[in-house]
Amino acid sequence: xxxxxxxxxxxxxxxxxxxxxxxxxxxxxxxxxxxxxxxxxxxxxxxxxxxxxxxxxxxxxxxxxxxxxxxxxxxxxxxxxxxxxxxxxxxxxxxxxxxxxxxxxxxxxxxxxxxxxxxxxxxxxxxxxxxxxxxxxxxxxxxxxxxxxxxxxxxxxxxxxxxxxxxxxxxxxxxxxxxxxxxxxxxxxxxxxxxxxxxxxxxxxxxxxxxxxxxxxxxxxxxxxxxxxxxxxxxxxxxxxxxxxxxxxxxxxxxxxxxxxxxxxxxxxxxxxxxxxxxxxxxxxxxxxxxxxxxxxxxxxxxxxxxxxxxxxxxxxxxxxxxxxxxxxxxxxxxxxxxxxxxxxxxxxxxxxxxxxxxxxxxxxxxxxxxxxxxxxxxxxxxxxxxxxxxxxxxxxxxxxxxxxxxxxxxxxxxxxxxxxxxxxxxxxxxxxxxxxxxxxxxxxxxxxxxxxxxxxxxxxxxxxxxxxxxxxxxxxxxxxxxxxxxxxxxxxxxxxxxxxxxxxxxxxxxxxxxxxxxxxxxxxxxxxxxxxxxxxxxxxxxxxxxxxxxxxxxxxxxxxxxxx
Numbered sequence: 001x002x003x004x005x006x007x008x009x010x011x012x013x014x015x016x017x018x019x020x021x022x023x024x025x026x027x028x029x030x031x032x033x034x035x036x037x038x039x040x041x042x043x044x045x046x047x048x049x050x051x052x053x054x055x056x057x058x059x060x061x062x063x064x065x066x067x068x069x070x071x072x073x074x075x076x077x078x079x080x081x082x083x084x085x086x087x088x089x090x091x092x093x094x095x096x097x098x099x100x101x102x103x104x105x106x107x108x109x110x111x112x113x114x115x116x117x118x119x120x121x122x123x124x125x126x127x128x129x130x131x132x133x134x135x136x137x138x139x140x141x142x143x144x145x146x147x148x149x150x151x152x153x154x155x156x157x158x159x160x161x162x163x164x165x166x167x168x169x170x171x172x173x174x175x176x177x178x179x180x181x182x183x184x185x186x187x188x189x190x191x192x193x194x195x196x197x198x199x200x201x202x203x204x205x206x207x208x209x210x211x212x213x214x215x216x217x218x219x220x221x222x223x224x225x226x227x228x229x230x231x232x233x234x235x236x237x238x239x240x241x242x243x244x245x246x247x248x249x250x251x252x253x254x255x256x257x258x259x260x261x262x263x264x265x266x267x268x269x270x271x272x273x274x275x276x277x278x279x280x281x282x283x284x285x286x287x288x289x290x291x292x293x294x295x296x297x298x299x300x301x302x303x304x305x306x307x308x309x310x311x312x313x314x315x316x317x318x319x320x321x322x323x324x325x326x327x328x329x330x331x332x333x334x335x336x337x338x339x340x341x342x343x344x345x346x347x348x349x350x351x352x353x354x355x356x357x358x359x360x361x362x363x364x365x366x367x368x369x370x371x372x373x374x375x376x377x378x379x380x381x382x383x384x385x386x387x388x389x390x391x392x393x394x395x396x397x398x399x400x401x402x403x404x405x406x407x408x409x410x411x412x413x414x415x416x417x418x419x420x421x422x423x424x425x426x427x428x429x430x431x432x433x434x435x436x437x438x439x440x441x442x443x444x445x446x447x448x449x450x451x452x453x454x455x456x457x458x459x460x461x462x463x464x465x466x467x468x469x470x471x472x473x474x475x476x477x478x479x480x481x482x483x484x485x486x487x488x489x490x491x492x493x494x495x496x497x498x499x500x501x502x503x504x505x506x507x508x509x510x511x512x513x514x515x516x517x518x519x520x521x522x523x524x525x526x527x528x529x530x531x532x533x534x535x536x537x538x539x540x541x542x543x544x545x546x547x548x549x550x551x552x553x554x555x556x557x558x559x560x561x562x563x564x565x
Contacts, residue, residue, distance in 0.1 A: 042068045048076030052083035056090065066091075070105040077108030084109035085120045092124065092138075103175070106141035114146045118153070125164060136167035140175035147189055151196040158200055158231075169197070169228050173221055180221075190220035197227040206230050210276045213345060226344075229277035247273055249285045256290040257317050259324035265338045275344050283317050286310040290318070297515040311515060319511060319518035320351060323358035332371050352449040353381050353395045359509070359520060360384055360393070363542035380431045380444070389535060390442040391505070392435045394427050397449040416487055419455050420463045420508075423448060425491055428500045436502035443504045443531065450510035457523060457548075460508040463487045464525035464552045488527075492554050504528040509543050523548040 041054050051072050058069065069091070077084040088102065088109060110117035121142045124135045143150035150172070157165035176190055198208040211226035233245045251269055254261050261268065272281050288296070288310040296303070296311055303311065327334060337354065340346035353371070360382065361369045367386040372379050382393035398419045424446060432444045450456050469484040491500045509522030522543035526536055529551065540549035 038068045038072075042072050048079045049083060052076055052080055052087055055087050066101055070102060073105040074108045077105060077110075078112050081109050081112045081116055085116060089120065089123075092130075102138065103141045106138055107144040110142040111145040114149050117142050117146060118149060121153075132163055132167050136164065137171045137175075139168045140172040147192050151192060154193075154196055155200065166228070166232060169193070169224070173225055173228075176221055190224065194220045194224040194227070197224050197231070201227050201230055204231065204234055206234070206276060207274070210274070210344065226277070233277040233282065245277075245281050245285050247281070247285075249287070250281055253284050253286060253290070257284075257321040259327075260317065260321045263324050263327060263334055263338045264341060265335065268338070268342065271342045275342060278342075278344055279347060280341065283313040286313040288314065290314050293515045315513075315515055315518050316511065318515075319513075319520075320354065322518070323354045326358045326361045327354070333373055336373070337371070348397050349395070352397045352447075355449075355509075355511075355520060356393065356395045356447050357382060359542045363538055380435055386535075388532070390439070391445050392432075392439070392442055393445045393447060394431050395447045395449075396423055396427055397451055398423055398455055415462070415467075416490060418459050418463060418487070420448065420459045421487055421491070423455070424463065424488070424500060424503070424506065428491075428503050433502045443528070444502055445505035445507065446503060448506070448508040450508055455508065457508065457510075460506070460523060460525075461550075464506055464527075465550055486552055486554060488552065489554055500527070504531065505539065507539065507543050507545075512544075519544060521545075524550070526551045527554060529553075 038055075038058060041051050044051065046054075055069060055072060069087075073084050073087055084105070088105060091102075121139060124130055124138065125132070127135070139150070139153075143153070154165060154168060157168060172193060176186055176193070180186060180190075201208040201211075206227075208227050208230070211230055212223050247269065250272075254269075265271070272278055275281075286309075288307070293311065293314055296307075327337070337350060340350040343350075357369060357371060364384060364386065367384055370383040370385065372381060372383055380392040380394040382395065384391040384393060427446050432446065435442070436444055448455055448460060464486055466484045466486040469482060470479040471482050472479040488500060504527055506525040506527065507522055509520045511518060512521040513519040520543060522545055524536065524539045524543055524545050526549075536549055536551070540546070
């Protein structure tokens with residue numbers, strides 16, 4: 001709503017009988033300062049030229065109804081693009097505007113005249129008072145109807161201004177993802193962007209096929225995002241805008257992680273570099289030496305981003321190296337594990353598998369934890385042979401972080417749509433059910449690794465134990481917080497297609513601990529009431545679960561239906 005005008009500025013002398021003289025100069029100046037008048041312009045039969053000229057009197061005065069302001073530009077942009085861009089320029093210059101308020105107006109203004117669209121976009125990019133990150137969010141919408149021009153601009157920005165190039169691609173990917181989420185047809189825009197990035201990568205002697213292979217589904221936007229990371233992390237970009245991977249630094253740091261490097265194999269540095277942007281290379285390029293982390297672990301002040309990233313890299317690598325120490329040449333498929341760590345597509349799953357193997361081996365020293373050779377993905381990853389039990393363990397993590405970022409989503413989805421449920425039912429339908437049918441007396445276990453914006457402790461417990469709900473009990477004055485039914489109840493119904501009856505155990509974990517003593521910490525859930533309590537306790541010890549070891553009582557499908565009557 002518009003700001004109210006104080007009495008002294010709008011009203012003149014006060015007469016008797018309750019009458020007030022209105023100052024005419026202030027009054028007429030304030031007419032266009034109200035939302036009602038913007039609405040009148042919006043619904044009037046005046047020409048687009050007249051409407052856009054009237055908006056000029058509004059933008060510099062008071063608070064306006066941005067919705068109708070931008071709707072007028074959206075409706076008139078194709079007919080009067082010059083005036084539409086002038087009004088957009090007024091709005092951008094005078095206010096901090098989120099792109100979602102302007103996207104349709106920018107598209108309409110930019111559609112009829114590509115040269116005019118290019119002129120204003122470059123004008124905004126060259127304004128020193130505007131941040132590149134702020135203005136770049138307009139790029140995909142200004143060029144929405146001129147994708148060929150956008151590709152030309154991207155190639156120019158890559159040579160002249162890497163930072164603009166980087167932000168332009170990021171914002172364009174986000175805009176395309178948002179549009180696809182609302183079922184808007186991209187009309188090949190994603191494939192055009194991917195083609196431009198592939199050509200740019202080829203000019204830098206980057207093999208774009210590595211980025212394409214590392215995306216498990218046919219998704220041009222995720223593939224384009226991977227190629228962007230390859231371009232960002234070229235060694236030549238170390239001096240241009242603060243990104244890049246220094247492989248001499250990677251090689252120098254490798255000596256601090258001998259068990260990990262033994263698993264990677266003899267030619268690991270060349271193999272790693274051939275993969276393009278690889279998380280392992282970024283971790284190994286830390287500037288702070290591993291032996292110098294102790295003072296940082298004692299510090300109680302905030303660190304800059306680079307220092308924090310270095311410390312997080314050392315934290316992760318130290319624990320991975322510790323886990324690799326529990327692998328044995330004559331017992332484990334070391335060569336295939338090393339190949340999978342180098343492979344961008346297999347890397348995350350393999351890290352999770354190695355961390356889980358280490359956790360189980362250090363607890364069950366009286367048993368045998370075997371890493372199964374993957375044969376067409378039909379057997380679980382690990383087999384734990386104990387005196388009284390055999391446990392088949394499937395290990396997984398979810399790859400939702402990139403998509404969540406492009407969708408501007410930074411929290412995990414809960415309930416029946418959660419990534420936890422998706423992973424549990426997917427793996428139970430596959431390897432878990434297959435091995436249970438072959439070995440019905442053996443136990444089965446699924447291990448999930450927490451990941452930001454995908455899986456966390458809360459959502460795993462909500463799935464297996466139930467989330468908290470407020471209940472007002474009869475005779476009570478105040479509601480009480482109680483735990484509701486587990487989401488997993490819905491996956492015990494025979495007709496659901498997601499039946500988890502073959503899953504006995506569920507665990508999840510994340511990396512925790514300080515710089516000098518990293519470890520994993522997690523939760524364990526039991527779906528089989530016949531499992532020995534001592535075994536559950538030991539599994540809790542393996543994942544440092546503490547008191548977070550739960551036996552979940554899943555109701556039957558019939559009981560669920562009865563409750564709904």
